[in-house]
Every structure is written in C-alpha cells, then in structure tokens.
Amino acid sequence: MIYSAHTPIRVAFLGAGRIGIMHLTNLATFPGIHVVVVADAHLEAAQRGATIVNATRASADPLAAINAPDVDVVMIATPTGTHPELIAAAIRAGKPVWCEKPVALTLSDATTLRDLAAVHKVPVMIGYMRRFDARYAEVKQRIDAGELGAIERFRAVSIDAAPPNLAFIKTSGGICIDMLIHDFDLALHLVGPIDSVHSWGSVLVDPGFHDAGDVDTIMVMIKFANGALGVIEGGRRTAWGYDIRTEISGSMARAFVAAPGAMPSDGDGAPARVPDQSFANRFVDAYVTELEYFFACIRTQKLPKPDIADAMASLRVALAATTSLREGRVVTIPND
Numbered sequence: 001m002i003y004s005a006h007t008p009i010r011v012a013f014l015g016a017g018r019i020g021i022m023h024l025t026n027l028a029t030f031p032g033i034h035v036v037v038v039a040d041a042h043l044e045a046a047q048r049g050a051t052i053v054n055a056t057r058a059s060a061d062p063l064a065a066i067n068a069p070d071v072d073v074v075m076i077a078t079p080t081g082t083h084p085e086l087i088a089a090a091i092r093a094g095k096p097v098w099c100e101k102p103v104a105l106t107l108s109d110a111t112t113l114r115d116l117a118a119v120h121k122v123p124v125m126i127g128y129m130r131r132f133d134a135r136y137a138e139v140k141q142r143i144d145a146g147e148l149g150a151i152e153r154f155r156a157v158s159i160d161a162a163p164p165n166l167a168f169i170k171t172s173g174g175i176c177i178d179m180l181i182h183d184f185d186l187a188l189h190l191v192g193p194i195d196s197v198h199s200w201g202s203v204l205v206d207p208g209f210h211d212a213g214d215v216d217t218i219m220v221m222i223k224f225a226n227g228a229l230g231v232i233e234g235g236r237r238t239a240w241g242y243d244i245r246t247e248i249s250g251s252m253a254r255a256f257v258a259a260p261g262a263m264p265s266d267g268d269g270a271p272a273r274v275p276d277q278s279f280a281n282r283f284v285d286a287y288v289t290e291l292e293y294f295f296a297c298i299r300t301q302k303l304p305k306p307d308i309a310d311a312m313a314s315l316r317v318a319l320a321a322t323t324s325l326r327e328g329r330v331v332t333i334p335n336d
C-alpha cells in the first residue's frame, strides 16, 4: 500500500506496559499517525493506552487487532516471548511491523520470521533505538568516514539505575538477551562482526535474580572478527543513575558517548544535570527519531533498518554470551 503524505497511517499498537505507554505518549504527537486500536492482554492496560492516543478502541485480543480491516501497520511492545506469534500474524496479514527488541528469544523463531517476512515481502523493523540517538549516530558517521582509523577497542557500560521487577526478568531471556543486546547491536553496528565472547556474572543486587536463573552484574569480553577487542560491563543498579557509556578506540582517534551528568567527571564537556533515571530519559529523543524514521520508510516504501537479519546478529551474540555465562567458557558465534 502506498501512503501519500496526507493519508493517515492507521496503527494497531500491542502491549501497553512500561515501554508501550512511553511509545504511545510519543505517537500521540505524531502528525498523520492514527492509533486506531491499543491491544493488551489486560484490557485495563489497553484502555489506559487507548486514552493516551485517543484510539478508536481498546482490545484484549491482539490477533483481532492485527487483522482488523482498519489497521495498516502493527507496532509491538509486548514481552519478548510473545513477539514471534504477533510478528508472524502481522506478516501473514501483509502489514508492516515495528517491534521492540529483541525480535525473539530463540534463533529458530527469528529465522522463521525472517523467512516469512521475505516470502510475504513485508517490512519488519526491530527497535534498537540507540542507533537513532544523535550522539551514537555521529560516532557511526565518524567511523564510516574513517576518522577513527582502524578500530582496535570497544568498551561499553550499560547499567540500570534500579532493577526492573522480577516478574519481567523471568520473561526477559536474561541480562544478555534483554539488556546487553543493545550493546551487542551497537558493537556490530559500529565495529563489525563478532567472532567470540566470554562472560562473567554475579548476583550482587538482589538474590531474586539467582532464583530467576539470571545475574544482575556482568562482564562480557568480545573478540571481533577483525581482531579488535571489546568489553561490556552490565548491571541492574547504580547509586548514580542510568549509566550508559560507550568508547571506541581506533588507530587514529577515540570516540566517547556518555550520559551527561551521570558521571560528573566523564570529561566530555557536557553540562552537569540531574542524572538519567532510565532509558526513557536518556533516549527520549532517540525513541521519537526511531519511529519517525520507521513511518518515513513506510511512506516512501523503503525497507527500514535494523531489520530481522540485523536483530538476529545481536541475538546470536546474546545467546552465545548467555551460554558462556552458564558454562564458563569462550563461546564462538555461530554463522547464519
């Protein structure tokens, strides 16, 4: 379907939880986008979301929302384990999809979706919003322009200010698949293919993480296919706010992205301010830019990225890092 600049795009939005409500609040300000239905397994949540965007209706039936004749595009912010069924239903209905990361919890589910999207020729974008953050986008441009020279090292810190609730943790796939997958995506996007990983983890914040089969503190060492080395430090609590930092060192220069104010001594010249408390503050603009880009792609019939294949690359690394955590060994990333 071709949308002119004047044709409203009619959206079914699935999942009005922690991040879904944030996206709906943004979508309410988007010209030319009409969320006609908000669906959530809990009708009250759907109703809350529907009120924010002035949707035509709220529903507890996501499949009916996807297949409704007045819906053009499907947006998904439900728990990760539900993504494959919902993405597949939207693809079969021939409706373009934007879905929160990760695409799935397993590679076999992700492969099925990638192949289904190819057969039905339906665009599917996965929500790695950090790529749309102005400072990360600038670093990507500098790397692509050769300003850093050959990349030799990648360092990242990804630590929540406070842990999400344990019910969420149990469905999240674990810290590598839920959280560090953002850093794996950036590492692949900015540096290139990853050859192998080695993880170390601990439970230092809340024993509930142990009961959930997860850790709350982690280090992952990375070896890139080009020989560059990386380390990612992850965690679920700080005393100084949401702490997201990335440093990429090349043969000619270094690029550094930090949350302004989170670390007063971060030395990047940013003015001191109240630390970010969560992804919703730190990436407030990136979430908007990401969705503006998605709708621009739909209107101009361009294939949006990151797509399912990109999401599979970071999922492969996250699964390998999880295996390494469990088995205490270096794990090589499997090829496609």
Ligand SMILES: NC(=O)c1ccc[n+]([C@@H]2O[C@H](COP(=O)([O-])OP(=O)(O)OC[C@H]3O[C@@H](n4cnc5c(N)ncnc54)[C@H](O)[C@@H]3O)[C@@H](O)[C@H]2O)c1
Pocket: 014, 015, 016, 017, 018, 019, 020, 039, 040, 041, 042, 045, 062, 077, 078, 079, 080, 082, 100, 101, 102, 127, 128, 129, 168, 178, 279
């Ligand atoms: N990009 C980011 O920065 C970011 C941040 C947080 C979460 N996420 C991702 O967003 C997704 C949702 O996370 P969340 O923290 O909002 O979770 P959440 O548990 O707060 O919300 C999920 C919502 O989906 C509803 N739901 C559950 N199963 C459903 C189904 N089958 N159909 C319709 N609704 C259903 C739940 O009732 C709930 O309201 C996850 O995949 C997570 O990884 C991404």
